[in-house]
Amino acid sequence: MEVPYFDAASTAPLHPLARQALLSALDEGWADPARLYRDGRRARMLLDAARETVAAELGARTDEVVFTTSGTQANHLAVLGALAGNHRNGRHLVHSAVEHSSVLHAAERAEADGGSASAVPVDRQGRVDPTAFAAALRPDTALAALQSANHEVGTVQPVAEAAALCAERGVPLLVDAAQSLGPLGSPAGWSLLTASAHKWGGPAGVGVLAVRKGVRYRSPLPADDREAGRVPGHVNVPAVIAAAVALRAVRQEAAALNPLQHARIARLREALPGLVPDLAVLGPAEERLPHLLTFSCLYVDGEALLGELDRAGFAVTSGSSCTSSTLTPSHVLAAMGVLTEGNIRVSLPAGCEDADIDRFLDVLPNAVAAVRSKLDAPSAAVPTADEVTLDTLGRRCPIPVIELAKHLTDVPVGGMVRVLSDDEAAALDIPAWCEMRSQEYVGSEPAAGLNAVAYLIRRLS
Amino acid sequence: MEVPYFDAASTAPLHPLARQALLSALDEGWADPARLYRDGRRARMLLDAARETVAAELGARTDEVVFTTSGTQANHLAVLGALAGNHRNGRHLVHSAVEHSSVLHAAERAEADGGSASAVPVDRQGRVDPTAFAAALRPDTALAALQSANHEVGTVQPVAEAAALCAERGVPLLVDAAQSLGPLGSPAGWSLLTASAHKWGGPAGVGVLAVRKGVRYRSPLPADDREAGRVPGHVNVPAVIAAAVALRAVRQEAAALNPLQHARIARLREALPGLVPDLAVLGPAEERLPHLLTFSCLYVDGEALLGELDRAGFAVTSGSSCTSSTLTPSHVLAAMGVLTEGNIRVSLPAGCEDADIDRFLDVLPNAVAAVRSKLDAPSAAVPTADEVTLDTLGRRCPIPVIELAKHLTDVPVGGMVRVLSDDEAAALDIPAWCEMRSQEYVGSEPAAGLNAVAYLIRRLS
Numbered sequence: 001m002e003v004p005y006f007d008a009a010s011t012a013p014l015h016p017l018a019r020q021a022l023l024s025a026l027d028e029g030w031a032d033p034a035r036l037y038r039d040g041r042r043a044r045m046l047l048d049a050a051r052e053t054v055a056a057e058l059g060a061r062t063d064e065v066v067f068t069t070s071g072t073q074a075n076h077l078a079v080l081g082a083l084a085g086n087h088r089n090g091r092h093l094v095h096s097a098v099e100h101s102s103v104l105h106a107a108e109r110a111e112a113d114g115g116s117a118s119a120v121p122v123d124r125q126g127r128v129d130p131t132a133f134a135a136a137l138r139p140d141t142a143l144a145a146l147q148s149a150n151h152e153v154g155t156v157q158p159v160a161e162a163a164a165l166c167a168e169r170g171v172p173l174l175v176d177a178a179q180s181l182g183p184l185g186s187p188a189g190w191s192l193l194t195a196s197a198h199k200w201g202g203p204a205g206v207g208v209l210a211v212r213k214g215v216r217y218r219s220p221l222p223a224d225d226r227e228a229g230r231v232p233g234h235v236n237v238p239a240v241i242a243a244a245v246a247l248r249a250v251r252q253e254a255a256a257l258n259p260l261q262h263a264r265i266a267r268l269r270e271a272l273p274g275l276v277p278d279l280a281v282l283g284p285a286e287e288r289l290p291h292l293l294t295f296s297c298l299y300v301d302g303e304a305l306l307g308e309l310d311r312a313g314f315a316v317t318s319g320s321s322c323t324s325s326t327l328t329p330s331h332v333l334a335a336m337g338v339l340t341e342g343n344i345r346v347s348l349p350a351g352c353e354d355a356d357i358d359r360f361l362d363v364l365p366n367a368v369a370a371v372r373s374k375l376d377a378p379s380a381a382v383p384t385a386d387e388v389t390l391d392t393l394g395r396r397c398p399i400p401v402i403e404l405a406k407h408l409t410d411v412p413v414g415g416m417v418r419v420l421s422d423d424e425a426a427a428l429d430i431p432a433w434c435e436m437r438s439q440e441y442v443g444s445e446p447a448a449g450l451n452a453v454a455y456l457i458r459r460l461s
Numbered sequence: 462m463e464v465p466y467f468d469a470a471s472t473a474p475l476h477p478l479a480r481q482a483l484l485s486a487l488d489e490g491w492a493d494p495a496r497l498y499r500d501g502r503r504a505r506m507l508l509d510a511a512r513e514t515v516a517a518e519l520g521a522r523t524d525e526v527v528f529t530t531s532g533t534q535a536n537h538l539a540v541l542g543a544l545a546g547n548h549r550n551g552r553h554l555v556h557s558a559v560e561h562s563s564v565l566h567a568a569e570r571a572e573a574d575g576g577s578a579s580a581v582p583v584d585r586q587g588r589v590d591p592t593a594f595a596a597a598l599r600p601d602t603a604l605a606a607l608q609s610a611n612h613e614v615g616t617v618q619p620v621a622e623a624a625a626l627c628a629e630r631g632v633p634l635l636v637d638a639a640q641s642l643g644p645l646g647s648p649a650g651w652s653l654l655t656a657s658a659h660k661w662g663g664p665a666g667v668g669v670l671a672v673r674k675g676v677r678y679r680s681p682l683p684a685d686d687r688e689a690g691r692v693p694g695h696v697n698v699p700a701v702i703a704a705a706v707a708l709r710a711v712r713q714e715a716a717a718l719n720p721l722q723h724a725r726i727a728r729l730r731e732a733l734p735g736l737v738p739d740l741a742v743l744g745p746a747e748e749r750l751p752h753l754l755t756f757s758c759l760y761v762d763g764e765a766l767l768g769e770l771d772r773a774g775f776a777v778t779s780g781s782s783c784t785s786s787t788l789t790p791s792h793v794l795a796a797m798g799v800l801t802e803g804n805i806r807v808s809l810p811a812g813c814e815d816a817d818i819d820r821f822l823d824v825l826p827n828a829v830a831a832v833r834s835k836l837d838a839p840s841a842a843v844p845t846a847d848e849v850t851l852d853t854l855g856r857r858c859p860i861p862v863i864e865l866a867k868h869l870t871d872v873p874v875g876g877m878v879r880v881l882s883d884d885e886a887a888a889l890d891i892p893a894w895c896e897m898r899s900q901e902y903v904g905s906e907p908a909a910g911l912n913a914v915a916y917l918i919r920r921l922s
Contacts, residue, residue, distance in 0.1 A: 005500070007492075007493070007496060007498070010492075010493040010496060011491065011492060011493045011695070013491065014487060014491060019487065022487075023484075026475060026480065026483075026664075030472065030474065030475060030665075031468075031471075031472060031776070032468070032471040032472045035468060035471060035776070035778055036764065036767045036768065036771065036778075037468070037767065037770075037771040037775070037776035037777070037778075038771055038776070039466070039776055040776070069530035069531070069534075069666065069694060069697075070530070070693070070694030070695050071694070071695070072685060072693045072694035072695065073530075073693065073694050076682065076683050076693060080683075101685075102683070102685070102693065102694075105683035105684045105685060105693070106683045108683065108684065109682075109683040109684070196695070198695060203487075203697075203699075204491075204695055204696070204697040204698065204699065204700070205530065205666040205697035205700060207694075221537065221570075222537050222541075222563070222566035222567045222569065222570040223566045223569065223570070224533065224562075224563070224566060232531070232533045232534065232537060232563065232566070233530060233531030233532070233533035233534050233563075233668075234472070234531050234532070234533065234657070234659060234665055235665070236530075236664075236665040236666035236700075237665065238664075238665065239665070239666055239697075239700075303497065306497050306498065307497065309498075310497065310498040310499055314498070315492070315496070315498035315499065315500055315501070316498070317496055317497075317498075
């Protein structure tokens with residue numbers, strides 16, 4: 001592992017006790033737990049013990065818990081299995097707009113197969129209103145899904161309130177606890193719960209799916225007699241054992257660790273806006289994950305900033321539209337209505353030290369300045385016309401916002417700037433920029449004769 | 462691992478080089494390979510290298526190979542993904558009657574969703590006739606599936622011949638190579654290939670799905686951008702690396718190991734029938750897996766025999782109807798029309814020694830005798846009536862056959878025995894016993910007034 005590693009929310013480093021347990025289990029738990037001979041029986045006993053450990057941490061019965069091969073698989077199975085099991089109620093799914101992509105992709109699959117889904121909006125902190133969540137429930141709603149805490153901005157969701165309202169309506173609630181199970185433990189009120197071991201310090205290859213007794217579930221996969229018929233395939237016993245050991249350890253360590261992580265994040269939260277101009281911290285200051293913070297920087301290409309930070313030795317990630325794997329903006333930041341450009345997520349591992357925070361605060365301003373200088377970020381100018389049109393066609397985030405910022409002062413106060421853009425992210429970032437800068441976002445219209453949009457901004461100051 | 466471990470076909474012991482690779486990869490390949498920082502890029506490079514290794518062993522392009530979480534998942538995806546991709550041709554699947562249960566369960570799922578499937582029978586050696594296989598192809602056949610070698614009796618299937626006939630008809634052929642990839646390498650002619658790392662000496666949690674360029678495939682699972690959109694979820698990079706290292710190692714070792722294993726199996730094959738009365742070796746002597754042998758013992762409860770052998774230190778398994786996980790007889794042995802009772806599968810790991818074979822030959826006769834003595838197995842008697850009816854209702858395999866054998870001599874030569882049984886296995890085992898004993902199996906009829914079957918046997922000698 002490189003130090004400082006600030007991407008624990010993607011994959012936490014393997015807990016030292018989990019590593020030991022994995023090595024032992026390669027010797028003790030390698031055999032097929034379905035077999036009747038001694039090595040098979042021993043693997044079965046170790047698997048049973050791991051299930052008891054995880055069930056105890058979840059506040060569940062052992063026969064409610066199965067091991068999947070990933071958190072993504074757990075979410076796919078939970079959504080599709082609960083919808084199939086409750087199909088007599090209907091085929092409608094309610095979920096927050098900021099669920100993990102695995103929940104959204106399962107919802108898309110259910111819709112493609114004739115179901116329907118409603119996304120409940122969030123506020124600018126990324127939080128769901130439980131009343132609005134309950135209001136989205138319909139007579140044909142077969143499942144509701146609400147994450148315990150958001151994976152991009154750390155917002156803790158009001159799961160207990162939502163669960164109570166769902167229970168009144170007889171709708172089972174899936175809680176994706178992938179980001180919170182380690183630091184915060186099992187949320188209250190779930191009907192189905194999912195999690196991912198490599199996010200709590202366990203090994204890759206293990207997820208958890210818990211389904212309360214009495215919650216109807218029908219496997220969407222071909223039949224198999226392992227894991228209660230819910231997860232086909234040979235069970236990876238050594239990894240499951242290591243996952244259980246890690247979960248118990250991190251739950252025991254959380255009481256001491258959480259205040260330290262909260263303090264480190266609070267320090268970043270307070271210091272960053274003063275160190276870096278045009279930086280917006282996203283997500284709430286309270287009711288949040290202890291170890292995670294996201295911020296956006298105007299006039300910054302997120303991928304370029306990741307590269308600068310990597311060269312300085314920091315491993316962070318981005319929900320920005322500018323990262324490599326996808327050109328569409330983060331659906332979480334879009335649902336919050338906040339700036340997506342130059343977005344960086346910092347998530348601290350258990351082994352984080354205060355000196356790492358010092359160094360990050362030291363390094364970030366120069367890293368941002370380096371990216372901005374390459375992108376010719378804006379500085380002040382004098383007005384040249386009452387109205388200007390900026391052609392940013394074919395140019396990607398953050399260029400449209402940089403052009404807007406550079407040329408706003410080409411018009412006098414009260415003047416209008418039209419930004420022509422064919423970048424999807426501009427629809428999010430231009431309004432967000434206007435709000436940050438207290439300028440008036442007038443609206444958008446199709447750009448005549450172009451496969452693009454014209455965004456209208458009135459200069460107010 | 463206990464020695465002697467004779468169940469390598471369930472799970473092979475982790476190859477020493479794979480164990481080393483796994484430990485290194487926990488340090489070097491633990492990060493998310495989708496990330497842009499140094500640890501992420503290193504994980505990506507290691508994953509790419511593992512894919513190149515496996516692709517080279519398969520004779521495939523790297524972009525044809527994805528890593529699944531198990532061989533079972535690979536078979537589910539291959540069957541359902543190829544059927545979905547080729548749905549314009551129809552929704553019919555052709556498969557051998559002796560495919561792995563994961564292929565059969567995927568076929569059942571496809572049938573439940575409106576598809577159809579045809580099972581091609583096998584001969585008494587468990588072998589498919591390629592001409593009969595091709596004859597089952599229809600204009601609406603979207604996929605054919607033929608294993609490279611059978612997992613219960615070791616029969617190598619005529620994949621190349623079947624593949625040529627499928628290619629003439631434009632039907633893609635799925636080859637489940639789980640049992641043979643380690644010892645025999647990649648089979649010729651596959652359109653889709655599946656395998657399972659823990660069967661070749663890799664770790665649990667890794668399967669392989671290869672799909673030739675040009676073969677139509679549509680994922681049956683929700684969308685995900687990992688593994689070419691075919692296998693959702695975080696990729697278990699350390700396990701994949703270890704799996705690739707193990708595959709390369711076992712393929713290099715196979716040329717030296719296979720003749721040794723062939724000789725050991727041949728020795729068992731020759732010696733067993735002389736050491737244990739009423740023992741039948743199943744499967745062919747040639748064109749078989751080098752390391753696997755299955756036999757059945759009359760008048761033996763398979764689970765009890767597993768227990769006797771376990772106490773003597775041998776880890777073996779059984780395809781018998783009498784094992785714990787299921788009460789239905791092995792579909793493989795049923796399709797072959799051979800005796801299912803007292804069935805034992807021996808599959809030798811790479812570390813097997815000749816002395817292990819010596820000891821097994823030493824231990825088995827007493828183990829079988831011990832089980833038979835507890836079950837009151839038959840000995841000779843004098844005739845008492847021209848026709849007898851044996852009521853074995855409520856009694857499971859091997860009791861119906863034991864009762865038949867004990868009481869056949871209650872009737873004179875030419876006399877008739879009626880066995881009343883409600884055990885599904887009797888329908889297989891009574892005819893198989895008659896063939897072994899050169900007695901006439903006359904047929905079966907519903908037992909009047911009982912939820913059972915009457916089996917009619919004429920004594921010939």
